[in-house]
Amino acid sequence: MQEKLKNIKIFSSLNNDALNLLATHCKLVNHKKGTILIHADKVEPYFYILESGIARAYSDGENQQITFWFGQAGDVLLSYNSYINNNPGYENIELLENSSLFQIKLADLFKLYEQHLALANWGRKIAERELIATERRLIDRSFKDATQRYREFVNQQPELIKTVALKHIASYLGVTQVTLSRIRASYK
Amino acid sequence: MQEKLKNIKIFSSLNNDALNLLATHCKLVNHKKGTILIHADKVEPYFYILESGIARAYSDGENQQITFWFGQAGDVLLSYNSYINNNPGYENIELLENSSLFQIKLADLFKLYEQHLALANWGRKIAERELIATERRLIDRSFKDATQRYREFVNQQPELIKTVALKHIASYLGVTQVTLSRIRASYK
DNA sequence: TCCATTTTTTAACATTTGTAAAATGTAGCA
DNA sequence: TGCTACATTTTACAAATGTTAAAAAATGGA
Secondary structure, X not given: XXXXXXXXXXXXXXXXXXXXXXXXXXXXXXXXXXOEEEOOOOOOOEEEEEEEOOEEEEEXXXXXXXXXXXXXXXXXXXXXXXXXXXXXXXXXEEEOOOEEEEEEEHHHHHHHHHHXXXXXXXXXXXXXXXXXHHHHHHHHHHHOOHHHHHHXXXXXXXXXXXXXXXXXXXXXXXXXXXXXXXXXXXXX | OHHHHHOOHHHOOOOHHHHHHHHOOOEEEEEOXXXXXXXXXXXOOEEEEEEEOOEEEEEEOOOOEEEEEEEOOOOEEOOHHHHHHOOOOOOEEEEOOOEEEEEXXXXXXXXXXXXXXXXXXXXXXXXXXXXXXXXXXXXXXXXXXXXXXXXXXXXXXXXXXXXXXXXXXXXXXXXXXXXXXXXXXXXX
């Protein structure tokens, strides 16, 4: 298991000791496209790290679903709200492709955080990086129009454009699917 | 210094040992309204915790400034981008009122993170909470219209509405100041 | 108090984006 | 192939928001 973990970028900052410890709590699982791994209305007992596949996090509204995050190989799938506040939240996570994932019990992760310095700092850095990325997207909603945001998404996430349904990308970019269609049409 | 720190909510999860350690690196400073504590184009050597006062984080664009965060007593003032990537970023932090702040060297914080388990977990939780708040705001940009976002801001941040310039609140809510004026006018 | 500056509001108009519905395209399967 | 379900695009119209400029109101200092 350690060998497999080593190939995942997110673990590269961990020393062997921490990696081995994490590996003892890791189980490699496979799930099919369409599986909802994290449910907004439940306190989920696990978190996951994508070995291969694609995922999206989304929030349910009255008339629509907003996709606010995409995950690819190496990314952590975790409901931060459920994890921090220990109650159900706003995040669902769905697999958009057949995927293989490292599954770890959140209870185990909590214990490790309280026992192991390197892992606590590893968890800190994951949250900090995610925070920067989210903050930038929030700022981009004001600075850039939908066309610019789409162009940059295409450049920076070419794999996602190929495989993910446009309705998900539209809500990720903060527009309706009709608007996204119009943007795409203006480039032909 | 420990006594003063104890009164700040963000330290409440820390045990005495951790609190004392942090206190030895803390300096209480005062700055006037208008002071820019964190500059986007510099790697800032300090981070701050607001004891009293109000701050905003903003990003500069060609024609505009986007305020993406407000800080009040107990909040951490920190450029995560500069802190994590060790290079200048997109975040400026300005004081909107005369403020008193605990000042700590980032270099000291880094050392403490690598040495002290409770502090590493403390830093992790701060980032995680900030992440949730930012993620929710991003989602709200899609689910709620500007009027709803303004109403909720008024309800949840009554102190800020009283003291902060409306132009900053407008960009925080993701609209122009003209639009915010229209929203406000429709309530009279 | 008065003046200068800044902030906020108002107005008119342009543009973008949303909504609803229909048309078209696509993929899987009997 | 033809059927079905679903995804995407297109159209017409409505609503929200942006832009620019000017007026009004508020603020801070001499």
